[in-house]
Amino acid sequence: MPYTNLLIDEQDGILILTLNRPKAMNALNTKTMLELQHFFAEDAPAREGLKGIILTGAGEKAFVAGADIKEFLALDTQKGQDMAQRGQDVFFLIERFHKPVIALVNGFALGGGCELSMACHLRIATENARFGQPEVNLGIIPGYGGTQRLIQYLGKTKATELLLTGDMITADQALAWGLVNYVLPAGEAMDKAKAIIGKIAKKGPVAIAKTIEAINAYFQHDEDGFDREVKAFGQTTGTEDFKEGAAAFIEKRSANFTGR
Structure with missing residues (x-):
């Protein structure tokens, strides 16, 4: 799939994925979401030697300043639910990706941008970064997992304040709040992100993937995180990586x- 709104730069096994709509503050429109879906479902999993992904925004003002509000004007109840579901599905692909995904938040991360950053495993912010879920100002609520x-x-107290x-x-x-x-x-954020991925890449790949699974299970209401941990522990003890x-x-x- 040719990418229009994503730039991909591979550096020593690390993919730097840049959302490339700087004139629109990298707002998440339908095309960008489709490209993200393809990248995390088809492209990235097939890349050999991948250590991790750094996700950032083009320009100096915004990581992602939100969703593309122009596309909201045609929504009704069903179309709105469909859009939110598609967005959540894409962000689950990121959250469940088997290699570390770091959001390098280099400016505004608002609405869908804040939600996108939270779907990543870790977040590094530049000093000018700003976070928020301002959807109530438009008379709607977050739809891509923000609530x-x-x-x-x-935690509920601070999150409720920001959401309302x-x-x-x-x-x-x-x-300070742990986000x-x-x-x-x-000038230092990218080097830090690369250093973290480089450090993680020295660990057992199967163990990293299973740790991500177990962490995510804590927040899945239909799964027992402790049970997931037991199963994942058993699976890792049967690997060549564990023996090594x-x-x-x-x-x-x-x-x-070796990842086996």
């Missing part, structure tokens, strides 16, 4: 994981 994931990260007021918070507030992992100057990791520990050397 659920914001509570997961901030539509207020934005600064990068420093997001860090982001790091706040760094713009245990042997390397005993022999006091670095492990050579």
Whole structure:
């Protein structure tokens, strides 16, 4: 699939995925969502040697400033539900991806942009980043998981305040409240994201994928996270990676994981 709104740059096994609609503040329109869906469902899983993905926005103003409101004008109840479901399905692909996905939030992350950042496994913000779910200002609510994931990260009290007021918070507030992992100057954020993925890439690939599964299970109402952990633990103990990791520990050397 040729990409129009996504730029892909591979650097030493790390894919830097840039949402490329800077004139529209990288707003999430239908085409962008379809491209994200294809990328995470078809393209990225097929890439050999992939260490992880860094997701960011083009330009200096916005990560993603929201959804494309122009497309909302034609919605009715059913079309609105369909749009929200498609958006949630795409973001679940990101949240459940088997390699680390880091959001490098380099400006406004509002509405769908905040929801997109929360679907990633980790978040690094530049000092000018701003986060918020301002949908109530338009007379609607978040539809791509914002009412659920914001509570997961901030807790009910703070999340309820932000969801009902539509207020934005600064990068420093997001860090203090647990929404982001790091706040760094713009010139340092990408290097930090690469360093984190590089560190994770040295671990057992199967173990990383199973850890992501177990973490996600904690928030899935139809699954017992503890049971998922038990099954995932058992699955990892049967891998070649575990045998290699245990042997390397005993022999006091670095492990050579193969992902099997």
